[in-house]
Amino acid sequence: MHRHLAVLHVDDDPDMLALSEAAFEQIDAVTLVTAASAAQALDVLDESHIDCVVSDSLVLPNGTPLVAAINQRDDDLPILLFTAKEWVEVADIATAAGVAEYVQKAGPGDLSTVLKRVEELVNESDEFEASFEAGESALQEALSTHASAASKASLGLAEEWDLIGQWVGEAELSITIIEAMEAHAGLAAIEVPLFDAIDPEALQSLLEPLVDKQAESSVEVRFEYGEFELAVTSAGDIYARPRSIKDY
Structure with a gap:
């Protein structure tokens, strides 16, 4: 293979970028570069050769849509x-x-569609096609494992629970939980230190990140955190509900 393809993924959600990195690293033909903002994406384009851009619908500080600025x-x-x-x-x-492809985000499995669309946009030879096919197969296997683990780990969760986040292993689990709670319920939700509610290191040792072929167990840990009850599963899913709601 004469060179790697360089794909830039731009998204302001760090968990999505971490999941994307886990997906694209399965493809030998691709080097993935990430950017967490529209401005950072333009800096990357100034400094590096990029073959394809995967972008969320972000805008620059001056209000210009990122895709328009790239074009x-x-x-x-x-x-x-x-x-x-x-x-x-x-x-x-x-x-x-001049956006060439559009994929709507609805869940982790949509990354498989992204891989296929990127392949269609940049494919140069049979070698690239074989590399993408191997990567897509590995991603599908990982996502299937996650779906199975999520189903097993969440059987005890009633409809009152809200899925507020997913841990993909890039950041510490404790940071992911705190950021998810902040987004879900505001700053007041994190006035109580997490370590007052649970041992974060012990919790992380029990669980596996979202895209991990070893995440086949069905562990579910529940604990009270401030005014909420949380449930974190071995599939990396983080659920929350007010403490006043009990289903046991």
Whole structure:
């Protein structure tokens, strides 16, 4: 194989970037570069050769959509828009910016679709195709394992629980929990230190990150944290509900 393809993934969600790194590292033909903001993405494009951009629907500080700014710099650079927004919400901007592909975010399994679309945009030879196929197969296996573990680990959770986050192993589990609670319920939710509720190191030792072929157990740990009850599963899923709700 004469060179690696360079794919830039831009997203302001660190867990999504961590999951993307875990997915793309399965593909020998690709070097993944990540950026956590629109401005950082333009810096990467200034400094590095990029073959394809996968981007959330982010905007620059001046209000310019990132995909439009990328297209203005290089209208031959393929862009895949990977966002939770419906197509009708982004169609005008995406079309004007020459976005080549659109994939809606709905869950971890959508990354498999992203891999396929990136392959279609940048494929150069049979060697690249074989590398992508091997990576997609590895990702599907990991996601299948996660789905099975999530199903087993969450059987005891009633409908009152909200899925507030997923630990993919990039950051410490304790940081992921705190950030998920902050996003879910605001700063007041984290006034109580996590280590007053549970031993974070012991909890992390029990669990495996989202994309991990070893995550086949069905551990579920529940504990009270401030005004909430949390449940963290061996599939990396983090659930929360008010402490007043009990199903046991």
